[in-house]
Amino acid sequence: MKGLRLDPIEAAKQVVSKHFPNCQGAILAGSVIRGEATETSDLDIVVFDDQLNFSYRESFIDFGWNIEAFAHNFTSYQSFFIGDAERARPSMPRMVSEGLILKDDGTGRIDAIKKEARLIMEKGPEKWPEETITVKRYFLTDALDDFKGCTNRGEEIFIANTLAELANEFYSRTNGQWLGVSKWVIRSLNHFDPQFTACFVEAFDTFYKTGEKSKIIQLVETVLEPYGGPLFTGFSLGKSEATA
DSSP, X not given: OOOSXXXXXXXXXXHHHHHOTTOSEEEEESXXXXXXXXXXXXXXXXXXXXXXXXXXXXXXXXXXXXXXXXXXXXXXXXXXXHHHHHHTOOHHHHHHHHOEEEEEOSSSHXXXXXXXXXXXXXXXXXXOOHHHHHHHHHHHHHXXXXXXXXXXHHHHHHHHHHHHHHHHHHHHHHTTOOOOOTHHHHHHHHHHOHHHHHHHHHHHHHHHHHOOOHHHHHHHHHHHGGGTSOOOTTOOSSHHXXXX
């Protein structure tokens, strides 16, 4: 599919030279830098060019690799840093902080952006206020109750999907951790708590293979326990504003 591949770093340098010759800086990020590349891995390249009016993303194939290019000027990247941090899903800060500099104009700007990204990653997401914890606790409980009572296999599968997402979010955010998407759900969880991650994977793997719910139920109840356990009675959302 991709033909003969060059070495990833050499390929990335040639991509920058060919497709972004006038950029002032470029960073190679992703699985090839972390030593986690697979047969289907691509090259994630973040480009900085002060002639760009706005950021854009582009995908193409060259030098035997699928390329994902993220092009920014020296201010537009900041909105991505901010937005990712607010969502607690630090895709852009992670790429920049862990990435390998491919090109640098010598002004120190690329190093400064990498430092900015590292500080974001080290700080972690904003702490959830008590009101948010209460709301998230209620909706996690609601999904858990649906799961317990459901007898339709198709519905159970998709309720389990929702529980996996909500339980991961609740556990990660109440512990001050970044969230992941797709494969990064497990990577982010495992970075913080390998033992919990193993239990998390086992619980859902068991259910998807056998239909046995008990491990998921126990896992979710364990996640909720430090915050008062499941929540239904007494929960209210928006009532004070409605009666004001």
